[in-house]
Amino acid sequence: MIENRPWLTFISHATLMLGIALVALPVWMALVASTHPASAFGVGHIPLWFGSAGMETWQTVLFEQAGNGIDTPVWVMMLNSLVMALGITFGKIAISLLSAYAIVFFRFPFRNLCFWIIFMTLMLPVEVRIVPTYQVVANLDLLNSYTGLTLPLIASATATFLFRQCFLSIPGELVEAARIDGAGPWRFFFDILLPMSRTNIAALFVILFIYGWNQYLWPLLITTDDAYYTLVMSIKRMLSVNDGDIAWNQIMATTLLAMLPPVAVVIGMQKLFVKGLVDAEK
Amino acid sequence: MSDVVLKNIGKTYLNGFCAIPSMDLTIEEGEFIVLVGPSGCGKSTLLRMVAGLESITQGDLLIKGNKVNEKEPADRDIAMVFQNYALYPHMSVYGNMSYGLKNRGTSKAVIAEKVNAVATMLGLEELLERKPRELSGGQRQRVAMGRAMVRDPKVFLFDEPLSNLDAKLRVQMRMEIRQLQRKLGTTTLYVTHDQVEAMTLADRLVVLNKGVAEQIGTPMDLYNKPATPFVAAFIGSPSMNLFDANLTEKGVSLSESLYLPLPHAHRGSIVWGIRPEHLAIVDEQDADFALEILAVESLGAETLVHGVLKDGSVQGKAMVVRLAGPHNPELNSLLWLSAPATHWHIFDAITQQRL
Missing domain, CATH: 3.40.50.300 (P-loop containing nucleotide triphosphate hydrolases)
Structure with a gap:
């Protein structure tokens, strides 16, 4: 479509720029705020340009302690978040791949029932089943552990459904050709199925990583030991100060650090992500 | 082995x-x-x-x-x-x-x-x-x-x-x-x-x-x-012309008024067929039947003529004739054809087997 309407171009560009400004301004302010000393915020106006205390704040937060009673530095919490996010992501992908594989390619009794039971768990996210799940995890002695952080969040109906649709679109002839070529179930899974669904896996990786990284309620419940705090939940803890002297600079720095990994994943996997959602290269 | x-x-x-x-x-x-x-x-x-x-x-x-x-x-x-x-x-x-x-x-x-x-x-x-x-x-x-x-x-x-x-x-x-x-x-x-x-x-x-x-x-x-x-x-393209017919003393009866002579025939219902390429254009007096031309497909090397049998009484038995080389017969005109008995295919109408 070739159009030459200068006004349309102008308005659309202006709208886009306004949108970018709306999204970017808070990020900018957080960045600026993290470079001012904590006292700068009691004055009544918000600084819009960098201050002088930047290096100091970032260093304290990253390597010494996050502030407000949390003794662990942010890098430890980033590591915790990363372990949790990656654990959830890989766990979800592995389990959904296997269950979708079973549901699509194997004939066993109650196959459809199994699928619908999995599908029904869509109605039961962690928030709904939080008390019993907590009980189970506590009884298994998994409080304050990486297993406890990841395991209850791993089962995923959404991902199973997505892979099921992806597998269903693989032509039957291909499965038969692999059978004639002597590929058993595992060979078929690893040699044919996995490579063919790699764009879907990548797209799902991005979504699930962000989902895992942004977990708030669950880590808040089951971690009581600073060593297992995750980044996202600790921000809230840093805010709850009794005497009102909130260390905004440190919080802003932590917030920015919490944003980095998801952004990195999205930017790094952008191409595969779009391909996985749009492209059907079968 | x-x-x-x-x-x-x-x-x-x-x-x-x-x-x-x-x-x-x-x-x-x-x-x-x-x-x-x-x-x-x-x-x-x-x-x-x-x-x-x-x-x-x-x-x-x-x-x-x-x-x-x-x-x-x-x-x-x-x-x-x-x-x-x-x-x-x-x-x-x-x-x-x-x-x-x-x-x-x-x-x-x-x-x-x-x-x-x-x-x-x-x-x-x-x-x-x-x-x-x-x-x-x-x-x-x-x-x-x-x-x-x-x-x-x-x-x-x-x-x-x-x-x-x-x-x-x-x-x-x-x-x-x-x-x-x-x-x-x-x-x-x-x-x-x-x-x-x-x-x-x-x-x-x-x-x-x-x-x-x-x-x-x-x-x-x-x-x-x-x-x-x-x-x-x-088998064969265009496919064979097949007609439900009867065997009588007078020969193969394609319709009440159209008989193809066949010696020592016994009676019974049959399916009679002839391939399009085995029909030949002849003069009116030598012809077995006439075809009213409905459509002509010219393919260069051969010409396919689609038509219906013209036998006075019953209309509408479709037949295809395959002629070598280019021909240009007029639509709705009559084509006089002979069907040589050596190329006939006769099947029993009930058992569907070749006779």
Whole structure:
């Protein structure tokens, strides 16, 4: 479509720029705020340009302690978040791949029932089943552990459904050709199925990583030991100060650090992500 | 020794639908057998039963004397070429062709040697590193055949492999498949719904109708002596002119007023047929009947004339005449034809068998 309407171009560009400004301004302010000393915020106006205390704040937060009673530095919490996010992501992908594989390619009794039971768990996210799940995890002695952080969040109906649709679109002839070529179930899974669904896996990786990284309620419940705090939940803890002297600079720095990994994943996997959602290269 | 033997083979689906009641077929070593029939006649099912992709519910399947009913497709020593090629989209041509060997634990050096030899034979040397999506239809077809040939199986199975190609390429690939099969001498079972493909490729044809083999024989047998009206109509293009008729003392009665003389005829209902190419234009006094011309298809080398029999009483028995070379008869005019008795095909109307 070739159009030459200068006004349309102008308005659309202006709208886009306004949108970018709306999204970017808070990020900018957080960045600026993290470079001012904590006292700068009691004055009544918000600084819009960098201050002088930047290096100091970032260093304290990253390597010494996050502030407000949390003794662990942010890098430890980033590591915790990363372990949790990656654990959830890989766990979800592995389990959904296997269950979708079973549901699509194997004939066993109650196959459809199994699928619908999995599908029904869509109605039961962690928030709904939080008390019993907590009980189970506590009884298994998994409080304050990486297993406890990841395991209850791993089962995923959404991902199973997505892979099921992806597998269903693989032509039957291909499965038969692999059978004639002597590929058993595992060979078929690893040699044919996995490579063919790699764009879907990548797209799902991005979504699930962000989902895992942004977990708030669950880590808040089951971690009581600073060593297992995750980044996202600790921000809230840093805010709850009794005497009102909130260390905004440190919080802003932590917030920015919490944003980095998801952004990195999205930017790094952008191409595969779009391909996985749009492209059907079968 | 016969290569593949189908003994009383049958297939009944779980829902009770009987796709193939019972079938006997003995295929000699190196023979090219074509299964042909209209869609839904069970030809693909039969092929897939031989391949092991469809279970056999009755009878025995022997390959080289071994009963293979219960064996996995990979253990039957067969290779199959699929209609949509079924190439692995994420693997290169080399990967596609070597996958079966790799799974069987063949050493890398042997695989490379075999794949390269087959690639040379099929003219695929330049394409070995390409992905299937970067190939044209004909090239994909070749890769699919290469994948089958690399394994050097006892039996090739083809499931309508040419139906996705354009007409010109189809003719070319047809000849290639025939030449390759002759060169390799591998027993081949080939499924198609295209009777031209069937006639040109086959050593022997199996014409299937509703899961039953109507006739098994060489292409020329089937053309000259079709056993049933179904085979008569299926083999040959345009297909044979078939009419319900009666045998009387006066001869073959196509309608109340139209008789074709036939000595010492007995009485009964028959199906009478003659191929379009065996009708000849003659003068009015020598003619057996007249055709009112409704449409003319000029193809250059031949002309097809479509019309209805004109016999005074009954109208509307459609007939096709095939004339060599260009002709230009006028529409709605009459064409006087003779139907030489040596080219007649007569079938019993009740048993559907050739008389």
